[in-house]
Each structure stands twice: as structure tokens, then as C-alpha cells.
Amino acid sequence: MHTAELLATVPLFKLLGDDERADLEGVLDRRVFARDEKVFSIGEPGDSLYIVGTGSVELFVKDNTGAKIVLTVCEAGQVFGELSLFDGGARTASAVCLDEATLLVLDREDLLKFLRRHPDAALDLLTTMGQRMRSADEMLRRRVSRNINEEMQIRSTTIEKIADAIAVFSGSIAFLFLNALWFLSWIVWNTTPFVPHFDPYPFSFLTMVVSLEAIFLSIFVLVSQNRQAAKDRLRADAEYEVNLKAELEITHLHEKVDYLTEELLVRLPRKS
DSSP, X not given: OOHHHHHHHOGGGTTSOHHHHHHHHHTOEEEEEOTTOEEEOTTSBOOEEEEEEXXXXXXXXXXXXXXXXXXXXXXXXXXXXXXXXXXXXXXXXXXXXXXXXXXXXXXXXXXXXXXXHOHHHHHHHXXXXXXXXXXXXXXXXXXXXXXXXXXXXXXXXXXXXXXXXXXXXXXXHHHHHHHHHHXXXXXXXXXXXXXXXXXXXXXXXXXXXXXXXXXXXXXXXXXXXXXXXXXXXXXXXXXXXXXXXXXXXXXXXXXXXXXXXXXXXXXXXXXX
């Protein structure tokens, strides 16, 4: 695929005009990476973004136990490393080529020169970056900062909501007193002299009604317990995601501090 055609498929540059993409093509550097070759490491200073021309690149981080966590795999036409291009900050992940890959590299200085020649393109880039940030914020909100109770409420059917209400009421003191009053009234009615008895002693009909009530209540309680178990699983998943995010952020901070410490030690003059 021609470079101009490739740029037209890149979301970051999709709003640029044909002449702007043609000009941008002139400042891109083409680099070829071998299989398993590292493009950059987490914590390194970054001043460029990469567009995958051919091959695939894996972005990953490592947790505090040293296990690799794959964030994404970029295929042809996808971009990575753009955050460091815009803010000049350190890399937040490591990138390695899964196979031989051709990457188009855009340096920060080349981007600034391009924007000086095409100031309208800055607004297009900001629009695209804003859309991506909104999508990322929405994804994080759904995956980490979600309310499990509201999520289960949205998923619940009418029958499940009824089952939950019955299960909650059957475990209340009001239900206990209501049943006690009902049983007492039933027994008194059918044992009082000179009153028509519809269920005389030994109260066979009452026994059948109580058995049916116990069966249906047990079913409703089991349905509610299953939903509670599902809610607990969702809550555990959400807590795991929150803990994982916190651990990754702490790991990033440790790696950045280690990197800065190494750079400082290298630059400090050694005493003879």
C-alpha cells in the first residue's frame, strides 16, 4: 500500500486533506525492524509516533511480579506512541515487533514544522485526539468505575426483579408476623365451636398450602441467590480491574524512577 493511502486509513490523520497528507508523507521516516526487535521500552523519553506499514507490533507492560501483560497488538495502518509525540513525556509501555515490520516514524519536530505550514491541520488532529480520549475515558468508566448494583438493575428482567422483591420480603420480620397471624387465624377459625369449619383438625388443607408456600418461596430465594452470586462475581471482576490498574500505575512509577535514577547516575561526574 502506498504511504498516502496508508495515511488515509490512520484514524489520527483521517480528517486531513489530500494535500496535507501528501506533505506529511514527505516528513515521515521509514524504518525496518527485525522480528523480536524492541522499538522502545517503558520509561524511555519519547518524541515520535509510529505507524505500522507492514507486520505487527506488540505493546505490553510488566506487573510487579514480572509477568508480561499485553495491552494491544498493532497491525498495518495502526498508530502507537502518539502520546509521547504530543506531550514529550516518557513511554508508558514497551513495544516489540512480533515479526519483521516496516514502521513510518513521525518526529515531534517534523510534526511542528508540518503544523506551521498547515495550521488548519492542528484542529483536525486535536479533534481526532479528543475523540480518542473520550473513547478511552468511556472505556475506563465502564471497565473500572462501574456501579455493579446499577449494572445488575439494568440487566434484570421483570421476573427477576419480582423474585428479588419476594426474597427480600420473605426474610423480613413483617413476613414472619404476617404468617403467624394467618396461621393463628386459620386454626382459630377451624377450632371455634358453632362456626363452619372449612379445614377441620388436623388441618390438611393448611398443611398443603404451607408446603406450596415453602416450595415457591424456596424457588424465589434460589433465583435471588443466583443473581446475588452473579453480582458478587461482577464485583470481584471490577475490584480486580481496579487493583490491576493501580498496580500498573505503581509499576510505571517505579520503572520511571529507576530510569531517571540510572540517567542521573550516568550524568553525575565520577570521583576519582
